[in-house]
Structures are given as C-alpha cells and as structure tokens.
Amino acid sequence: MRVSLKWLADYVDVTLSPEELAHKLTMAGMESAAIENIGGDWDSELITVGNVLDVQPHPDADRLVLATVDHGGTEPQTVVCGAPNVEAGQRIAFARAGAKLIDGRSGERAVLKPAKIRGVESAGMVCSGKELGLSSDHEGILVLAADAPVGTALSTYLGDAVLDLDLTPNRPDWMSMLGIAREVAALTGATVREPQHTYDDQADENVPAVVAVEIADPDLCSRYVATVVEGVTLGPSPQWLQERVTAGGMRPINNVVDITNYVMMELGQPLHAFDFSAVQDAKIVVRRAREGEKLTTLDGEERTLTKDMLVIADAKKPVALAGVMGGADSEITEQTTTILLESATFHPGCIRRTAAALRSRTEASARFEKGLSPELAVIAAQRATKLLVELAGGRALHGYVDSYPAPAEEVRIDLTRRRLEQVLGIDLPTSKVRAALTSLGFSVRWSPPELYEVRVPYWRTDVRISDDLAEEVARVIGYDQIPTTNLSGALPSVAAQPLRNLRESLRDACAAAGMQEVITYSLTTQELLARVLPEDEMAARPPLKVAHTVSSEYEYLRPTLWASVLRTAAANLRRHDGELALFEAARVYLPPPRERLEAGELPDEREHVVGVVTGQREDRWGRASDEAVDFFDAKGYVDAALAAVGLTPALSQAERFALLPGRTGAVSVDGRDVGVIGQVHPAVAAQFDIDQDVYVFELVVDELLEVAAGDRVYESDFRYPPVVQDLALVVDRDLPADQVRSAIEQHKLVRAARIFDVYEGEGIADGKKSLALSVTYQAPDRTLTLEEVAKAQDSLLKRLAKEFSAELRA
C-alpha cells in the first residue's frame, strides 16, 4: 500500500524522517519496501509557488507567450512559455535560473540557465509535471490549486514522501490511512486525530422512511448501513481531494466517486454510491444470487452469477455485486440527484471467492476479504455523507438505515502477567505493558498482581487471544528488547531415520565414486515420461497431474527420475567431453489407485537414486580417450555405492522398458530386487538427443532398506594364513560368470573368489569362454596344508564340472 506522508499528516504529526519512520514500521510488521521522495530535489529557494499575473503574446513567435509571474520575490519576473494552457490568475510552479529540473525533451537532469528565446530574455520557467519529475506530462504546465500560497517553496507545498508498505493479510485496518496513523502514533508516542464524521442533516425526512433494507442472508452480510443524500451535483472534486485520491494510487473520477474512494482509503471501509432513482421500490435486498442470474457491472461486463455469490438487489433485480463491484444500471451519472450510500460488512470468504471466480479483485474486495469490523460501517457512512454534503452540494436525510441482525460484542481478553512472560521470555513492568497496549487503542485495566483486563478496539479484528496481545506488546516495545536465551529443557529422545540415513550415505558414496549430483524438478511432462515408461504402465497408473501450473513443462509428478536425469545429461553433453556421470537422489511419486486416492490416500513417495553414465573414459591427463564407457562403468558405480553401505549386489540378465536387451541387469541384494542397470536403448537415447552409448542405473532406497546391513560384526579369523590360487575354467559362453564365482565361494574352505579375466577366441572352443578366478582358501581354525587346498580344489572342480560342465583350462 502506498502511504503519502503528507496525507498521513492529516491524522498524526510525524517528526521522524521518512527513512526513520519506514524503519519503525518495518520492525513492527509493516515492511516498507520503498520510499518515493516527491520534490526531495526541488530547491526550496529557487522553485516556488507562483501566480501568473499576465500573459502576452511573444513578439516573434506564434506559439510562445510571455508570462509575468509573481513568485514571492521582490519583483515579478517575465518568462517565455510554450505551454498552451497557461493563463493569467493561475497558481503555478515557478523555477528560477539555477534550479535543477528534468529536461522536458531529453529526460535528463539539468540546471536551468537564463536564455534568450526568440530575442526575449528569459530567466525562469513555468514548470510542467515532467520537468518536476511528478508525471510524464509535458504538454502543458502544472496548474496548482487556486489557494496555493504564492512564494511558498514548492517542496513545502507539493513535496511528499510516499512509503510503499507490504502489508500482512491479518491487518485489514492497515489498509487505511487512519490505520497507519494509529500505528505511527503508537510507535512514535504521538496522538491520532480522528477524521470528523458529524454533519448537519438539513433534510427533514428520515433515511429509514425512504429506503427499506433487508438482509436475506445474514450469514454473508452481518451489517448494512445506508444513508441518502439528495440534491447532489456531480462534478470534479476539489483539488485537495483529487490530490489525495491520486496519492492513494487511484484516478480522480468525479466528486461522488472520489469521496467514496477517499473514505475507503482513509478509513478502510469500501462504500458504494447508488443512483437512488435506479433502485426499484426504494428497497435493498442483500441476498445470494440466483444460479445463472445476470448483472452488468460498472466495467460494462455482463457477469453470470452463481448461488454462492452475494448481490445487492432492489425489489426486482441485482444492482451490485456485493463487495466487489457496482452494477451499471444504478451507476451515478450526470443526471443523478439522489444518492443511496451503502456501507456494509460482508463475509470475507464469500467476497474472496466471488472476486476470484469473476477475476475482478478490486480495492473494495481486497479489504472485505480480510474481514472488516461492523463498527466501521456506520463511521464510514457518516464520514462520506458529511463529505457529500460539503463537497457535492447535497442535503443529507436524517439518520441512517442500520440493518445489523446480530450485533457483535466488544472483545475482552484477560491477559495474565504469567502468560506474557511465558510467551515473551521476559517479565515486563506493568507500566510498559499498559503503555504499549494503550498506545494502540486497547483499553487496559490492571488488576494486581496478575491480570490485565484488556478491551480490544473495534478495528482490531485480528486480536482475539492473550498471545495476540503478547505480540502487540513485543511489537511496540521492539523485538530487539526481547532477551536472547538458549533452549534449556531436556533433550528429547531421537527416533532413528534409517531411510534418510541410507539415502544420504548412498548420495555420499555416489559422489565419492566420482559422480556429480544433480537436482531436477519433481514435475515434468507426460511426453518425457513416456520416453522411459511403457504405455500400459502409464495408462494403468497415470502420473499425477497438477492443476493450473505456471508452465506446461512442469505438469506431471514424476514416477521415475530417468527422464529428468537423462535430459540433464543430454543438456550437458553438448559442452562436455570425457566421461559424464550424473546422479540424483530424490523422490518419485507413485499414484495410488483411484479408489484409494478418493479415500484420501496420498501417493507413495519412494526414494530413488538414479545415475546416468556416458562418454569416453579419461586418460592419464584427464582427456577423453578413444574408449567409450560401458556397462561395467555404470555397474562399478553401483558396486561402489552399495559397498559403502555394506551391501554386495548380485546381477541377473533382465529386460526393462527403454533399456537395451542383453545389456540390462536386474540388481538384487540377498534375493531382493533393489534396482536395475542397463544401456539406454539407442532409440530412446535418440529421443533425448543422445547419439552415443548411455547407461542408466536405478536403486530403490526403500527396497535397499529392507536388506540393509545392520551393525557389521567384526571377524577376527585372520590368524591363519590364506592360500591364494588362480584357476582358469572353460565354461559355456552364455553362463553368467558370477554363478561360477558364487558356487566356488560356497565351499567351506573358500573365503573369497574373484573373477579377474574373461577370454574368448583362439585356444578356446566356439561357444565357450575361459574364466580366470583368484580363489582364496582359508580356515578359521588352522593353517591349511597344501594337500588340503589341493583336495578342496579337486572337489570344487568336480562340482563345477557337474553343475556347469566347467573344465580346467589346459
């Protein structure tokens, strides 16, 4: 909200500089985002209010005139002026030579110099709005109010500082000059001057006699106040009112509209003026709209209403959309003589929903939706009526209609000294507490030793409980006055977070193995997902979609990380050579079946770790070699990651959508499926614009948790020396090597078996391969003799021959 300090001065004396005030307000919860200084750079000596004494044609130029101006100095000055609107008798802004102004044409700041214009000496200037930095208007000069005091520094007369405040939604009262003034008064120790709202009701008739108000839906309208003013003459507002309306960020329209806007900005209560003659049967009905009912609003749009919306209707039809916008038919026009002024309290939620549904958030709806006090309705009605009488030549009818079915009671809060200390952590002196609350308009009765009996002023609709008052006290004395202490209570017991711990360990291990972590968006497109997920799976469990997203690129909650990580790899490949190894550890979102979703079940969020490996291995210098990474580079990362958490994966040939058959392995640990490694199918890779071999792996952390190693038990049986022997076996080419290896490891004297070579070709029969294994024999209780080892190997070979037709390589 824009707050003109000049306007604010109507209600409170501000002795602080705009910067100091902005700081105080910020600290108290009204964040001041910016200060606009109007006229801060106007030289008070050189730029003054002037009076145009005389205007004569320029002797040598048709479009120029000579204006003689009294600027408060010893002698009037005659200057050349090119503006079409300069007239004798005007009050204008006059700048003398030496003043800094903005050049009307270039927009640059420049010092005004005496000049000869078409032969006439000119040592000053009648300024335009643009030259003063007030507006972009350079067509004509700025004309001031007729009562502007001649000779006064323009900076005094017209200068202003405007604070741009970011207000929090709990304070509808701050959406008014008076509300800000109350705050300023409380924070600076000043006193608030409430605007006058009493007026002479010259007309004989009583308002209730000429208009009937019925609140048909009191749940949506708690109070409806109306006054009637007759004999109104529509016309422009006086200068001061126009200035206020402009300062508040609105456009002056006419005196009636300006008054309602002015009072709204001043007091925070939106008002609406109806042409009374357009209100059928002089009857106002506040009711829910009928489904499909139509209303053409002030902006000329025909609105189709729903039964959730509240309308102001006359005897026949809606005449306004309550709290949002008036109707075109009852709009104030030149012909209007009698005004029905509405000041009402509507249900915040209803106004909010209506404004949202019709996409017309207005200054009025923004205030109503925060919840206004019903007390304000009467005060605002009277204030506006007073101004209509004074500024629009009207006669107010006597009294007002007040439909207030369930009057609210004043809010009282018993605040204990103990609670205040409990919340704030400091036992404040009673005098300070009372002063703080009183300064904000609360009335406080201290009843020793414990109790503050607090009555909440009507405008503080946000204060309902003791802790609200605690904040008020802290705000006024300043949060910096609250002490700074450390938590002291007992430490709660801590529940283990095994899933998180495992995920973080895997994250560390992937990075330690040489992979770069990426973090990609949780939302993606259906098209991207379809590249890596089979159609039937997408159809059976369609990924969850978000409504009203800002971008169609981020629309579907991903049930897989593959697409995101592959896309990230592709984007980086363009400017990367050597090996590219990326991983992400994040959640995927598996939608529950429809009926479970309907029962309120949330998606299954599972923790995945997905890696993408591609590119060329690097040489001794870290440069890309000719050798492309392969399946085993990807597997190496998986091995490393799992080894770090004490797990050993077993792989088996598998087939998986988007992966190349024959180069895909399912990863399991202790027989449990925990993930997959594979080469991305070239056709799929191509969809990501990757035209080289690319490998992906996926580990499901939730599954790994099921097999995760507990505490590792130290084995101390290294006392007896191991015997290491190499073994070369010829087996069928298609036999998975690890089956041979794990069969060897099952022998009770074998501590470990490692594959260290695979060979096919010369010397090996077609369809066969040679496996080289290094076998470590060791017994926990004795040193093995060479004879024992030889015997063990014999029995191993027999078993391998039987099970796999394995033969010892010659």
Place this chain on the structure above:
Amino acid sequence: MRGPMADQQTGTEVDIEAIAATARAGLAAADDEAALESWRVAQLGRKGVLTSVLRQLAGLPIEERRRIGAEANALKTELEAALESRRLSLAGERLAATVAGGQVDVTLPGRTKRVGRLHPITQTLREMTDIFVSMGFAVTEGPEVETDYYNFGALLIAPDHPARDMQDTLYIDYQRDGAYPFMLRTHTSPNQVRFMEQHQPPIRVVVPGRCYRNEATDPTHEWMITQIELLAVDEGISLADLKGTLFEFAKRMFGQERKVRFRCDYFPYVEPGVDMSIDCFLCGGEGCRMCHNEGWIEIMGAGMVHPQILTNMGYDAERVTGFAAGIGAERVCLLRNGIEDIRSFYQNDLRFLEQF
C-alpha cells in the same frame, strides 16, 4: 668352478691368499643385484669356493687344518661384510643415479581421479541441518504431496484465509466436492503437525525437504524450493529462546561478524510472528541492489507456535509453548555464494555445479 677340481686334488696346497684376491676382484666387478647374488653363490654359497675349501680340510694334517680353517673362516667373515658394504654402496649409487637423471616434474598434473560433488543445495541443506542437529534437534521428513488439512487447515489457514494468497499452491488435479484435497506442500510446516500428532513434548525437530509454489520464476523466484522447518515444543520455551536459537544458527551459518535483526511478521500458524534478517552480504548494511536498498536480507520466517495448534494436538497450551521457523536453502546458498540467478540451481549446468 673349483669345487669338483679340489676334490680330485686332495692333499694339494690351498692358497687362501689367491682365493681372497679372486673373490675381492669379483666383488668389485659386480655392479648390480644379480651380479652380487651370483658372486655370493660362487664364493659363499653351499657349493661355493670357501665351502669347498673347508670341505677339503678333512684330509689335511691337524696343524694345517687349523691354520687354513681359521684363515678360511676369517676370509668368509671378511667377504660377507664386504658384500653387505658393496650392496649398500650400490644401492646408494642407484638412488643417486635416480635422483640425478630421473627426477619427476612435480608441476605436471596428477593422474586424474574422477571427483564427484554434491549439489550445492544438498551441501547447504546439510550444513544447516547439521547446525540444528548439534543444538539437539532430530531430523525427520514428511510427504511432499500433502492434504489440504496438513498444508493449510491444521496450520489455521482456512479455505478462505487471505494467507492462502501468500503461497500460490500447486494442487493435484483431482477434485472432490468442488475442491482440491491434495497439493504439493507449499512449505515444510505440515510436518510440525504430523510430528506433533505422533509425539509428546519435549520436541525438537528439523524437517528438510522440497516445497513447491505455483509462481512464475525469475532471478529471485523459483517454483521448487528446499526448506528446513524447525520446531521446538516444551515447557518454558519463549520468544527469547527462539531468538537465541536463530541467532546462534545465523552466526554459525553466516559468520560471527554478521548482524542479525528480528522484526514482527505474520504467519497464521504462529503468534507472535517473527522475521529474521541478516545484514546484507554485499553492502554490509549500506543498501544495494541485492538487499533492495534495505541493508537487510530476510532469511527466515518464524514465531511462537499458535496455541490453538498445540491445543488441537492435544497438548496443554497453557503449560507447553513452542516455536517454529522455516528457512530456504536456495536463498541461503544464493547469498553466501554470490549467485545471481536462483534458477541456476536446477538447470544443472556442470559448469555451475562443478564450482561447489
């Protein structure tokens, strides 16, 4: 070899001097480990010269046997020592040769080992989490897809609450009774409620995780953000404790020299509400573009947990109080590392990521 020859010439004079001379010359000529070894085998080995001399003694008169035996043993001792010394001096020569001719250029690049890095947001999040953990907070996590109840209702943000404007929400496109019951959580605060439902005070937890806002992005706004939520509930917890905890966090996270400011702010689920700012990194409080000329940068929203929430959790809100706070990792990382555009984080350009 002289061994077999000596056998045939039993009774001949044994010339120790000659043997010694030959052996010494042989040792001097041996200039590598292999030559030394074969010299040792020839001279001192089981079938070596000295051994055969000693074997020949059997046939000699006792006087002779004693004399030659003593001489041969003395020679053996001498040669063994000479061998050791020759070995050492050869090793010395070798090292000297290596040092002289084979020195490495230490300025060449190291043999590349691939270096993986954690994403800067992971690093930042961990650093923040660790600080709170060291203050006795436990870590817990919660779902990212939330119900209206946990994300809003339980936090006192009713359906028509104007605070809903503060957080543009990404709803799951599924409607029930004209409303969207599910959404991507807009903050980590729902976990306050989830945790309190399951636990009794005292409570001290932090909840890190992704949050989502339905808003257009620009250099300072991102629709996916990573937050840490902080919650402490116990008897005797006050605004002063909140200040102390956040103050300590700010000093550790941003440096001891940073100034910290607490001011009033509003969040529906806390009362009183707090905003914590630190003095601007760039201008040190003078005012610049980064801090919008304010000199201060907002870091954290916080406050005392609204007593209504505590009551709703079944706690005695007159007895226990609590505080909550939330902080975004992106913003912190952005500020600390002088990153100009928040969107850099999730673009994942390696040229960016590799700098952390």
